[in-house]
Structure formats: C-alpha cells, structure tokens
Amino acid sequence: MSTMLADVVTRLFTDRVTKELIESAEKGEWPTALWGAVEENGLTLPLVPESRGGAGVTWQETYDIVRAAGRHAVPLPLAETIVASWLLSSAGIDAPSGPLTLAPVHVDDRVRISRAGSGWRLSGAATRVPWGATAGHVVVVAGGDGQAIVALAASPRVMVRDTNLALEPRDTIELDGAKVLAAAPAAGEMTPAVVRLYGALVRSAQMAGGLEYLLSQAVRYAGERKQFGKPIGAFQAIQHNLAVLAGHTAAAGMAAAHAFRAADRGDPTFEIASAKVRVGEAAGIGAGLAHQVHGAIGFTYEHSLHFVTRRLWSWRAEFGGEGVWAAELGREVAARGADSLWAHVTSR
C-alpha cells in the first residue's frame, strides 16, 4: 500500500506541479485542476476510515503524501486538509469535500465554543490561518465547558489577508459569525493544542521533503555547472557542503518518520517536538547550503530553488518554531530527571 500510494503521489505531483503552476498560485490563483486531481486520487483524506469515504491508511503511510507535497512545493492546503479531516473523523464528523484548514494555529489565539440553542457558537479570532480565506471549511478545536470540542465551520469573516514568505495564504479570520455546521467532543484527551501539535507534525514532513528536493537539485547542479574547467562538484569545498546537506536531509527524514510512527502509536508529543526541532534546524542550514552551491542563479526568481527555500523558512516557524518545541521538550526531560533521560529516549 505504502509504495503504491507514494508512487501515485510522486507521479501526480511531478506531472502537474510545474513552475508555471506554482508561479500562478503565488499570484493568488487557486489551482482548481490540481486540487481536483489530488482529491480524485484520494490524497486528501488518508486518515479517514474507508467507511467514511477516506483512504483509511496509517500516519506512517500518510507521511509519504505529506513529504511528497513538500518535495514538490505543492501550493495547496493538503497537509492542513489531512489533519483537519482526521480531527473531524476522530470526533465522528464526516469531512466535506474541498480544501480544509485548521484553527487556532497560534498559541495566543483565544477561540471559544459554546452551546447556542440546539447548535454551537464560536467566538474569537484565529491569526495567520493557512488558506483561511480560500479553504471551504475551517476545522476548529476549541475549549468548551470542560472538554475540547471539534467544530466544522464555514464562512468566517476574513479580517486580514496575508501570506507567508512563499506567498501561501495566511489569513486572520474572525470566528464569531462563522457558521458551525457540526461539532462534537474531541476524542480522548485532546486539547486545542492538538492543532498545533499535528500541524508541527505535518510541517516536519513537508520540510523533510523540501530538503530532499534541495539535496537532489544541488547535487545535480554541482554536476552540471562548470568552472575552472570542471564541474564545481569536483571541488572538495562543494563536496563537503553537499555532504553536510545530505546529513541534515537524512536526519530530517528520520526525525519526521519517527514522529509519524509515534502518531500511529499515540502520545506522540516527544517525537513530534523532536522532529519539529531537528527538521527545522536542518531546514535553515539546508536552505543556506543549497543556495551556496547554486551561487547567484539560485538567488533569482527565475530559478526554482526558492519555491522550496522560501517555504522552509516559513514552515519552520509555523505551528511553533524550534525554540518553542525545544523548550517544551527540555521541560519534559528536566521534569523526568537526569537519570531517566536514556531510559526515556530508548523507550520511544
């Protein structure tokens, strides 16, 4: 299953996510045909059980989809839709078709949900929501009276339209007037922080994919570009930069894969925090090295390298940057005590 899915994803993105398509998305155009193809191939609801119209695969299999989306700089809220549809289905709500997004993505956003007659009412604003103005629905996890509630909402008021560095929409939305189409108690011990946690998980996979792209492009370029009568990849200085990039790429892929496995097992905070920290660090270093190898041409808009490097620079900050997750991890490790460190690491 896993390789089949990975093959489908890779073929689809290789064929359809062209430079022109990404450029047009950067100008604000919604890639309708691409979304249709992604949805048709069943990539949007991998974690939703087949009985509810999804693919019913594991997080580990989902990793291949999300990583490929990062590798190809797919300009869609695919990772967001995957997490949002999983949240809905875990609360017993059917996922609608079309792109979904998530809120709240920021720790300081105060979003509340309360009973309003026979239905529910949301309140508060959510800042910098991915595709907040263009996604058909927003999935909100909010504190209610006691237990967290998962809500499917539509038509929030858009307060600010903005983007990240890669010109992916990041909009601030007001939830007060949004229509709550369905709501149900969140599964298990989920809190509103679940959005940030699983957002961090999918960003780690996207970044791991992005790094794979950077490595393959940089190695290819180093073999093609000639200076001083030979390919620049023949110079040790370049080789060593690429070796370092390879190390960070490998570490990023492993950290992300580890986190996705933990998501299947449950209680994945340790692994997701580790992944966001390790992959985010690799993203910064990797982007720098890939640009260095590419020289001035990689700095131009004309060249495609930046489609991924600009994403990496934004993604590493989204759903909590390295510092935030490292501190969370550090507090957990400190609370367990020095002599439990090794036992804890080997138990994961």
Place this chain on the structure above:
Amino acid sequence: MAIFHFALHELPPETNALRMEVRDFLRETLGGRSPLQGAGSWGGFDREFSKKVGAKGWIGMRWPKQYGGHERSALERYVMLEEMLAAGAPVSAHWVADRQSGPLLLRYGTEEQRQRFLPRIARGELAFAIGMSEPDSGSDLASIRTRAERVDGGYRVNGTKVWTSNAHLSDYMIALFRTQVVPDKKHAGLTQFLVDCKSPGIAITPIVDLDGSHHFNMVVFEDAFVPDDMRVGDDGNGWNQVSTELAYERSGPERYLSSLALLIETIREIGKEPSEREAAVIGRLVAHLTTLRQMSISVGGMLEGGENPNLEAAVVKDVGTTFEQEIPEVIHGLLGIEPTVKHGTDLQQVLGYIMQKAPSFSLRGGTREVLRGIIARGLGLR
C-alpha cells in the same frame, strides 16, 4: 533520486529483555562509579569487566557458535552496544576485537586462526589493537611503508605504527604491512597480519594525549618476525580487507554517544524546573540525540538485512560526531562554568574531560574530511 535510504527500523520486542539484562548487569557491575568515570565511555580498559561481559555472551554475539559466538541478531548486538556506551562502560579490552578484529578473522582468517582466536575473544580474554596508521600515513592509509619481507617460515617486519590505541595493554594487533612494493600502485602489495604484541623486535612507547592520558602508542618494528600462519588473508589482499575492517569500525552506534554523560550531568545541574533558555538548549540536544539514535538503528537494520550500509554509516558518523563535539560547546555557552580537572563539581570535571576529548571524535575511525569524501562519492560527485 535515491541516494541513500534511511528506513525507520523497529527494534524487535525481544531486544527489550536483553536491554534490561544489560542494564541490570551494568548497574551491578559498575554501580557507584563517579560521573567522571562514566564519561570515559570506551576509554576504560578493564580485563575483568571484559571477561564478565564475555561470560554474559555479549562478545561475538553474531558469530557462529562453533567459534564461541552466540548467533544473535545485529539488532540485539546494537541494543547491547548502545547500553554499554550510554552507561560509559569500560569496554576497551574487548571492544576492538569484538567490533573489527574478530569479524575480520571470521571472514578472511584461516580455520586454524578462527579456532585459535575467536573463542578466546568471545570469552573476553584477548585484547586487540589496530596497526594501521604510520607517521607519514594517516588518512592516506594506502601510503604506508612498514615492510614485511619474506623470510624462511614467515615475514621480517621493519617500520613504525602510530596512534595504536592500547597496544601497551593488548595481546595482539592486526597490522597492515607492505609485503611488495608495486611502483605507482600503492593499494597493491599490502597484507594484514596478526601480530603478538609481546614478540621480540617490537618496541611500544606511549604517545600521551593532550589531557595527559595514555592510550595511544608508537609501535616500532625492528626485524620482528611474524610466522606464516599469522598472515590474515592472501598476500597482497590487504587493502581490500582493511576497507572491510574500516566499514565494521564505522557502522556501529558508538558515533554519537561520546558526550552523553555531559548532557545527563547538565540536566542534573539545571534541575526539574529549568529556565526557558535552559529548557530550549536541553530540548534541542535531546531532539538531536533521539534522531541520531533512530538513524543508528536504521543502520543496524540494514546490517541485519545483509545490506552494506557504508554510505549511511558515514552519514551517521559525520552527523553524530558533529553532535558529540557540539555538546561541550553548547553547555559552555549555557552554563558558563569553568571546565576543571580533579577539582570542582562532577559537572565541571565531566565538562573538562569531554572538552579535551572532543577533538578526537571527528578524527578516530576516519576523519570528518574522509567521511565527507565517502558521502560525496555516494552522492555521485567523485
């Protein structure tokens, strides 16, 4: 582009019992040591300890039973190794033989050599040293000049080996000598030998580390005689064999745990309620640690599957030694304490110890530059 493949690998559940067994053994055997002693990791040479490890069946774990081995899996060996290293166990008296000399003999040795040496190695009774580098040959190993000339019944050896860890404590050395000089073909004419460290014509003198400790040696051969039956493999096949041996050396999990004791003592120092900055620094190091461990297990999984993970092992070692070396720098930056020798707190002494050992992390078993060359070759750049 599939350059390398690190696949997430699962340690089988049965390794858990082994892990607990190793932990219990180490607690009983090594309990009460100071943090500084634990920081020594694979520096400690303790024959009694090695015999106890041998008695537990944890040396030669993967070797055939007919040679005293235990026919266990690569992942079981992995688990045993990482527990030994994490605890800073004094493994030096059996480490080299278990990791590379034994596997080398298993692959290239004669039947008589296997029967003579492997069971004793597996019992923890024989310590091995590695005779590769020479004064003028470090990373460029194929340029070695120590000559082994054919004489009646064996070889006469003249030349000098350096950086020979624990040669003064070891029983045997597996050494690489030049048996033929082939003009313009430095990789040809090399041959490996089992050398009895106590035999005549061999003078071992200390090379003291910058921190004053002695584990390196210079080994001078002056008309030393090595009998025919101590040659390992065919005359002239040395380069091939030594490449295999170095792959054994590089593929283990030991390339990221050297500074673990310092991380643990730092966590003890900052206590259960760290500041935001302390928490972030510690958390970042733990994220690196846990990722490197998964990478290392992945290499173990490839070994278990009979694959040849040379490239992946080089990647783990490069990333791992960078991490090991970074820890004392990061802790220095975080706590601003002075590293000390003998005096000061446990943490200060561990910091002083690791700081002075750290330069060696990216030198031993192939320098960082050599490893990055291997990775570049794997990337198709050379």
